[in-house]
Amino acid sequence: MMTNAVEVEEEEVISPAIEKQRRERALAIVKKAVRNSLIRLNNKDVAHRLLPGLWATAVNTLIACFDVKDVMKILTNRAAALAHAAENADVPAFDLSGSQLARYAKEVATAGQAISDAIDEIIPLLEKEGLDDRLPESVLDCAIYLLEASWGPVHLRRAMVEQVSTFLSGKAASALFMEPIEQIKIKQEHEHHQPEVEPKPQEAPPMPARGEKLVRVFSDYRLEGTKGEWAYAIHKSGPGSAEELHMMKGEASDSNGRSTPLVAIVEALKAVSHENPATVIIVETCHEFVLKGMEGIGDERLAFRHDKEAPLWRDFDALTHGRDIRYRSIQPNLSEYLQHACDMVMKRGVSKLL
Incomplete structure (x- = not known):
């Protein structure tokens, strides 16, 4: 008696080690694109809006690739993983209105577009390496990496909550986030330095940092x-x-x-x-x-x-x-x-x- 053979297509099983390697590779490519965007930002005189522009780019990338409900789940998941304390937790956000608010919104939009253009350039590389499906979450994770270190986890969580609230109000677009008036300061490791017994000889002042080119x-x-x-x-x-x-x-x-x-x-x-x-x-x-x-x-x-x-x-x-x-x-x-x-x-x- 003959039987019909049924072919079952097995899903590709990726080991945790390979998955981690791919995720890190995609994130590294995105981080490099964000660094490269600084030249564009400088040329457009909006380098000071890198952070809110990056956040807007991350949200817009998620919206372009996922359903809004899925975007809310992703943001809620990332927000839950953030720390609940920071040195600037009680610092208020900028309160702008009128022409100042309009200018801020315009600069953030310009910065976001410049960053998006830089990210668009790496899509062929991601496709070549089979990592293009990781683009949206890699952009988000790159933003979280930079913003948590600058805005602090409390204000980054506020950005996520405000964005989810915008979605819940029926608007499928990135919300204009107001940055904290003070960002996280890099702590100096004075405790690791031994006091000088003798004063150092006077040294020439350091050369000014060279801008990017x-x-x-x-x-x-x-x-x-x-x-x-x-x-x-x-x-x-x-x-x-x-x-x-x-x-x-x-x-x-x-x-x-x-x-x-x-x-x-x-x-x-x-x-x-x-x-x-x-x-x-x-x-x-x-x-x-x-x-x-x-x-x-x-x-x-x-x-x-x-x-x-x-x-x-x-x-x-x-x-x-x-x-x-x-x-x-x-x-x-x-x-x-x-x-x-x-x-x-x-x-x-x-x-x-x-």
Whole structure:
């Protein structure tokens, strides 16, 4: 007797360790996008509205991806996990009205849009890694991570309660949250310092912090026998339409064309190593193989790193650690101003361009 076979599709079982790894990876990608949004916020003069703008972005992302009832459940769940005490718990919120309130609302909306635009840019990466379904809660968790440390848990819970109340009133939109007039202060660890027996000698005042910029680096090289020539052109742009252009040319011993382009990029990274750590640095070259050892993780990247270049790779890793570095393989185009500048430096040298 024949029987009909019934195929049962089993659900994929993900181990807790893999689940944690995916959640942390998605959150790390979102945090990086939020850091990158600071340039947009500075250019729009709304960097001071980062926190309420981020909260608005988190809520709007949840609304776009989930039913309102589910959003309320998520917010209620996160609110229950917050601490019930904070040093600024009794601090009131800003009380604005009239033109001040209108300006505040406009700035928060502008900041929220800038942050949303930065987050939109990472969606292809999340999709590529199969993490796009984690976007809404990752944005929320990123907001909670930053806001709890700044607003404090009591005021963050107030933001969640006010948002749920807005939903219950029948309005499926983010509520305008009024920040506390005082935020959490970072505690100084004076108790860990021993008192000075003798006064310290007078020191020079610290240099002012450098603002964030967008930095583009283009590098090129050419090989002649056992010697390589390299050059780079760096363009920096920042708030207030500030711009800088830097160029450099050099030589390196090289028999196979591998170390010269790497030297160029390492020297370029040295030239921008003093910039704000949050500055975005984009490294561009027309030679895609040069980037193989820089991108990726683990064995995928190490396969393109030769032992003879080990000192250069150590310098590269030290210069890129903790920085937002992006890599682009582009087509040759001398009408593009950085490529043209680099080409002229290669041909004439820096001094002859002045």
